[in-house]
Amino acid sequence: MTLLELDRVAAHYGPVQALRDVSLTVREGEVVAVLGANGAGKTTTLRAISGTVSRSGVIELAGKPLTGGPEGAARAGIAHVPEGRGTFVDLTVTENLRLGAYVRRDRKVAADIRRISKYFPWMLERGGQRAATLSGGEQQMLALGRALMSRPRLLLLDEPSLGLAPLVVREFFRIVRELNEHEGLTVLVVEQDARMALAASHRAYVLEVGRVALTGTSAELRNDESIRRSYLGY
Amino acid sequence: MPLAAFSDFMQQVVSGLASGGIYALLALALVIIHRSTGVINFAQGEMATLSAYICWTLIANHGWWYWPAFVTTLVVSFLGGVVIHRIVIRPVERGSVLRIVIVTIGLLVAINGFVVWKWGGEPQQLRSPFGVRTFDVGGVVVAAHDLGAIAVALGMVFLLWLLFQFTKVGLALRAVAVNPEEARLVGVRVSWMLALGWGLAATLGAVAGMLTAPTVGLDPQMMQAVLIYAFAAAVLGGIDSPIGAVVGGLSLGVLLNLLSYLSQYGAFDWFTEELRLPMALLIILVVLLVRPQGIFGKPEVKRV
Numbered sequence: 202m203t204l205l206e207l208d209r210v211a212a213h214y215g216p217v218q219a220l221r222d223v224s225l226t227v228r229e230g231e232v233v234a235v236l237g238a239n240g241a242g243k244t245t246t247l248r249a250i251s252g253t254v255s256r257s258g259v260i261e262l263a264g265k266p267l268t269g270g271p272e273g274a275a276r277a278g279i280a281h282v283p284e285g286r287g288t289f290v291d292l293t294v295t296e297n298l299r300l301g302a303y304v305r306r307d308r309k310v311a312a313d314i315r316r317i318s319k320y321f322p323w324m325l326e327r328g329g330q331r332a333a334t335l336s337g338g339e340q341q342m343l344a345l346g347r348a349l350m351s352r353p354r355l356l357l358l359d360e361p362s363l364g365l366a367p368l369v370v371r372e373f374f375r376i377v378r379e380l381n382e383h384e385g386l387t388v389l390v391v392e393q394d395a396r397m398a399l400a401a402s403h404r405a406y407v408l409e410v411g412r413v414a415l416t417g418t419s420a421e422l423r424n425d426e427s428i429r430r431s432y433l434g435y
Numbered sequence: 436m437p438l439a440a441f442s443d444f445m446q447q448v449v450s451g452l453a454s455g456g457i458y459a460l461l462a463l464a465l466v467i468i469h470r471s472t473g474v475i476n477f478a479q480g481e482m483a484t485l486s487a488y489i490c491w492t493l494i495a496n497h498g499w500w501y502w503p504a505f506v507t508t509l510v511v512s513f514l515g516g517v518v519i520h521r522i523v524i525r526p527v528e529r530g531s532v533l534r535i536v537i538v539t540i541g542l543l544v545a546i547n548g549f550v551v552w553k554w555g556g557e558p559q560q561l562r563s564p565f566g567v568r569t570f571d572v573g574g575v576v577v578a579a580h581d582l583g584a585i586a587v588a589l590g591m592v593f594l595l596w597l598l599f600q601f602t603k604v605g606l607a608l609r610a611v612a613v614n615p616e617e618a619r620l621v622g623v624r625v626s627w628m629l630a631l632g633w634g635l636a637a638t639l640g641a642v643a644g645m646l647t648a649p650t651v652g653l654d655p656q657m658m659q660a661v662l663i664y665a666f667a668a669a670v671l672g673g674i675d676s677p678i679g680a681v682v683g684g685l686s687l688g689v690l691l692n693l694l695s696y697l698s699q700y701g702a703f704d705w706f707t708e709e710l711r712l713p714m715a716l717l718i719i720l721v722v723l724l725v726r727p728q729g730i731f732g733k734p735e736v737k738r739v
Contacts, residue, residue: 251620272622275622276622283620299606303621
């Protein structure tokens, strides 16, 4: 079933057009990667979905148009981990996780913190530590943990590999895959590191100057040398 | 130290803590708004004056008992703060800081004008809920109002701490202060949180106003000096630090009283009551020059 649908979406920052014509779909239970060079519109695609940039075109989650800006998107079940560690640095690890559950009305938040700490055992022991004192990799994990706390229908990840050591990046994507396989988490991930993203996803889109240049299964893109050379640079 | 001098000293400390508690409340109001909106609310003092007048008119003109009038004033002030944010501040919030500052100065003038227009300029008497009694504790004479003011101020600080530290709304308020963009992404309605901050600030100011009126007399100008002390307290403690505002307020109150005390005993004999306000301004200046982030603040890191 189609969870997310973008149809001819355009977006701009003031006079600068960042997205021209992007159509893509994400089905429930999929991990979909968005690839492309710097300035191709990858981050803007995610920002258009979560409503942090003014956009036009159709954006629907499970058949319903997404409205009401980022607050509305969060309430509709979208968790957006922005570029550069989306954590509240002055707050503690536990407070960050509790904020992730902000839109939830149930009382199972504490139980959920224990549940997700299965993936990040250190978060329980270091719950009182300020996020600012964590390493870059830990902050990225905390941002992911915080996003999971909202029990999202769709997780948006923006350049999770940025500034992290390769080993940490691999660990991060391993956890994302595990979440996808064990909990059916649907993910739309934007990545500069095409090799890593293609290894972790089912399908991928390649953007070029604000348009979808090509799309296919991750395996197809990975195995086509000419595509790899001309679009993905490896 | 002779006994008389000691009890005099303690008396000055207690009354310093009482006025310091009031500075602390108003400083806390300034800090709450500065943390979320990034501006100094110059109308904070006048908002407090208006609140004190509301309490007074409920008692003097409508025959209410003190405490119901006190609580009603808090509620009205809270709602007033929210409304001011929604109607006056929100439209200019996205502009430059200067625009909001000018709007708060306009608000100062407007509220002051309203108070004079509605209740006249002559001073009124708002009585203290703690009476005019004094206690003699081992030779130290303390006013019931001072003790009550200290208790109410600390009580307010404690309630606020509970709110910020242990409730979901408090967590959201802190998240907005740390990173509003991020707060939006987790679903916090940032604009309402800012309004809530204005409501809380107005409530703190109301308490400060109602505690100030009994000692200095209720008049339209009564909070103007207190606002300067609150500025000094907030700058001293760190303009983004709630704990700093409280510590800054209490220390400023005690410090100014001790200067008066010492001047009676020969040291700093140049210090007279008229120098209290300039002294507060001097503290603002020195702190801004020597340690701009204040005692409890973190140095501001600007990314280029």
